[in-house]
Amino acid sequence: MLTAVGEVLRECYRRGWITTRDGNVSLRMSLEGQISSFMHITPKGVRKNTIHPEHIIKLNIDALPANFPVSTEFHMHRYILSDAKTTRCVVHVHPTYTVAAMYAGIDIVEASKSFPELKRYTRVGPTVPVCEAGSIQLAEFTNKNLRRGSNVHPQSSNQIMESWQEIAYDIVGQENHGVCSVGKDPWDAFEHVERLEHICKILLQANAGTK
């Protein structure tokens, strides 16, 4: 499973969805039906196309490390993983056509409803408004929009489980920035990005053709 984290990031890099130091992936694993109290997350300031299992950081899900070299988007990952009951993976990248479509003012949630190959397998949640990268605001909006739920500053995963709704979507767009997807493993989360990116490419080419 950890090997797939690096494989997914290399594929995202190959497709131009991230530059070398962008993007982050996290995982919380279930072993023998028991969810781990640890999460794994890609490190900060490392070339993401060279990530291998030994580079991935393991943290207690309730730990809030200060000055620790975890991903800039650590809070976004932690919020989304906090109430996992089975293995859950979070992928945050900047796929070109999806970001371009949002930038062009296309409502990717509405548009996604017209494409059966997307909506059958990938639920697209409400787009997150423009927030600063790495901010708590981005973490909160992304988590909230993936859940259709209320938002609080959690102190522990127990508190999260009492106050947040279940994850309701597979992916959300983040305006002028990227996407955040959730899956049962890194490739599952990757496929949600890929499907949305594919229809955004079609939408942009269709729009360009009508002008």
Ligand SMILES: [Zn+2]
């Ligand atoms: Zn980002």
